[in-house]
Amino acid sequence: MSDCVNQSRRSFLEKSAAVGAITIAPGILLHQVANAKPDDQPVSDSVRWGMLINTNNCEQGCTDCIDACNTEHGLVGNNRPQSDTQYIRKVTLRDKMTGHELSLPMMCQHCETAPCVDVCPTGASFKRKDGIALVDKHICIGCRYCMMACPYKARSFVHEEVKNQTLSAPRGKGTVESCTMCVHRVDKDQIPACVEACSKGKHDAMMFGDLNDPNSEISKELEKHGGKQIRADLQLNTAVRYQGL
Amino acid sequence: MINRFLRITFVLTGLVLLLPATGSAETPLPVIHEPEGEGVKCVEPEEVMRRDHMNFILHQRDETVHEGIRTSKYSFAECINCHVEPDDSGNIADVDSKDHFCNGCHEYAAVTIDCFECHADRPQKFIDRGGKSASLQEEMHQMLTANEGTGGELK
Numbered sequence: 001m002s003d004c005v006n007q008s009r010r011s012f013l014e015k016s017a018a019v020g021a022i023t024i025a026p027g028i029l030l031h032q033v034a035n036a037k038p039d040d041q042p043v044s045d046s047v048r049w050g051m052l053i054n055t056n057n058c059e060q061g062c063t064d065c066i067d068a069c070n071t072e073h074g075l076v077g078n079n080r081p082q083s084d085t086q087y088i089r090k091v092t093l094r095d096k097m098t099g100h101e102l103s104l105p106m107m108c109q110h111c112e113t114a115p116c117v118d119v120c121p122t123g124a125s126f127k128r129k130d131g132i133a134l135v136d137k138h139i140c141i142g143c144r145y146c147m148m149a150c151p152y153k154a155r156s157f158v159h160e161e162v163k164n165q166t167l168s169a170p171r172g173k174g175t176v177e178s179c180t181m182c183v184h185r186v187d188k189d190q191i192p193a194c195v196e197a198c199s200k201g202k203h204d205a206m207m208f209g210d211l212n213d214p215n216s217e218i219s220k221e222l223e224k225h226g227g228k229q230i231r232a233d234l235q236l237n238t239a240v241r242y243q244g245l
Numbered sequence: 246m247i248n249r250f251l252r253i254t255f256v257l258t259g260l261v262l263l264l265p266a267t268g269s270a271e272t273p274l275p276v277i278h279e280p281e282g283e284g285v286k287c288v289e290p291e292e293v294m295r296r297d298h299m300n301f302i303l304h305q306r307d308e309t310v311h312e313g314i315r316t317s318k319y320s321f322a323e324c325i326n327c328h329v330e331p332d333d334s335g336n337i338a339d340v341d342s343k344d345h346f347c348n349g350c351h352e353y354a355a356v357t358i359d360c361f362e363c364h365a366d367r368p369q370k371f372i373d374r375g376g377k378s379a380s381l382q383e384e385m386h387q388m389l390t391a392n393e394g395t396g397g398e399l400k
Contacts, residue, residue, distance in 0.1 A: 042312035074372075128313060136310050137363055164372055165365045167322050172363030187313045 037187065048131040049181055050211040050239035051195065052218050052227050053104060057205035060092060060103040065206065068197030072182060074166040085156040085171075087179040088194060093245075104242060105194070105206070108133055108154040108179035109229075111236035116146035116155065125176075131211075131239050132181045140175040147176060151231050154178045181208075181239075211239060275349035280327045287327075288318050298324075302360075321360070326368045340366035 037043065066088045069075065077084035088107040094100070110133045116125045117133065124140035127133050135146075135155075147155045155178040162172050168184040171177055182192035190196075191208045198206040209218030221227075227241030280287070287294055289301075305319040317323045328346040331337050338344035340361045343352055347366075351358055365372055 037313070039315045039317075042308075042314055126311065128311065130313070134310070138306060138310070162363070165363065166372065167325065167365045167369040170363040170365070175363070183313070184315075187315050 037189075039187075043128050043130040043187075045129040045131075046212060048211045048239060049186060050110070050131070050209065050218060050241065051181070051192075052207040052209075052221055053240065053242050054205050054207075055102045055104045055242055055244035057203050058103050058105065059203060059205075060090075060101065062103075062201070062203065063090065064197045064201045064203065065105050065194035066090065068193040069179075072166070072185075072193035073169040073171070073180075074164060075171075076162075076164070078160055083157070083159050085158060085177060087154075087156070087177075102244065104245075106152060106154070106230075107194075107240070108150075108181075109152050109236070109238035109240045110179075110181060111238050113236055115149040115151065115236070119145040119149040121145065128183070130186075132183055132186070133178075134180055134183065135176050135178065137170065137172065137175040137177070142174040142176065144176060150178075151234055151236075272353065275343070275353045277349070278328065278330060278346055280330075285327070321364060325365065329367050329371075331371065337367045337371050 066086075069087050073087065075085050075087065088105045090103055091106045092101055092103050110127075110131055112131065114125070114127060114133050117127055119125075121143060122139050122141055124136045124138075125133070125146045126136060142157065144157055147153075147157060155176050157176050158171060158173050160173060165171055169180075182190070182194075185192060195206040195208040198204065207218050207221060209216040211219060211222075213219055214223075222241065225243060227243050228245050229236070229238045229241060230245075289297070294301075301319040302321055302324070305314075305316075306321070308314040309320070329337060330346075332344070338348075340348055343349055345366065347358070347360075350356075
């Protein structure tokens, strides 16, 4: 699991040594994202966006991340929890032996080898070069193969007509959708809405950053304390890692 | 001969009577709302935009979704931000209405588009989220409680 990250980190180090060292000012704030990209430049694979979730800080019953996500993407339910869209859901795990419970946010894990991309018949499910898994809703035919293929149950299908979408998060009936890692914010050097809400609420259970950059907060934290993948046995090399599992 | 003369007279009279009728039944041209503000111009001349706006948007669409290029020149959101404005009473016309900037022309030209199945039809500041988030929070709590029972599966 951590080997995969280390491998990509190693190759990044080799690349950056050849191009010239990329330095980041010490004491960089969580709200700032390194690797500022001009608007007219395409994303590149020199970055791989990822998240680290510290389940020890994630409170049971807290839905700050979910609320922020819903507001950001204009997700409004129809009072049908079975079929309403959810980009993030809180999952509670209970150890039967000890009775210890922990809570964690579950969303698209932005796998390196994403099963949703493998099964998509139209190419609507795709990975951006910076590792973010997305649905191109212009191409999606709503077959929902990706929903079946996803081991994390991260995707939702829009069953009903949508009104009042936000300008930055278009969504409509007949397409599949999931966490976009707030791609519209990331492209403008902001952090995802859930991470921002978590840190605003002083929970600090979520961290966002570049997994390819050995100097990023997230890479340093991963190196120091590690971070597990959920269903690591599937070898998907997820971009969302968990601590305290 | 008289019959023929009568027939021609009838036809001519009919045509004369019809003329004003056809004039008033003509579909009125759509009203284009010019963006407000002095010196505010569209990204391309009007003739170009009229013919090619769909190509610009289509091209930009793929670049934005797949490559993260978010320049504002041919951005769909910027079209909406600039062209969709409230009327004198402060209301924004719905996208199904003739008064909506996009739909005004599309309806006139009998063009059906599906952009607004997903995209917002008005600038962000006019999007009414009218108190729905509160009920959504409740739903999420319900969902949470429902998930708690099955959450152990992931272990």
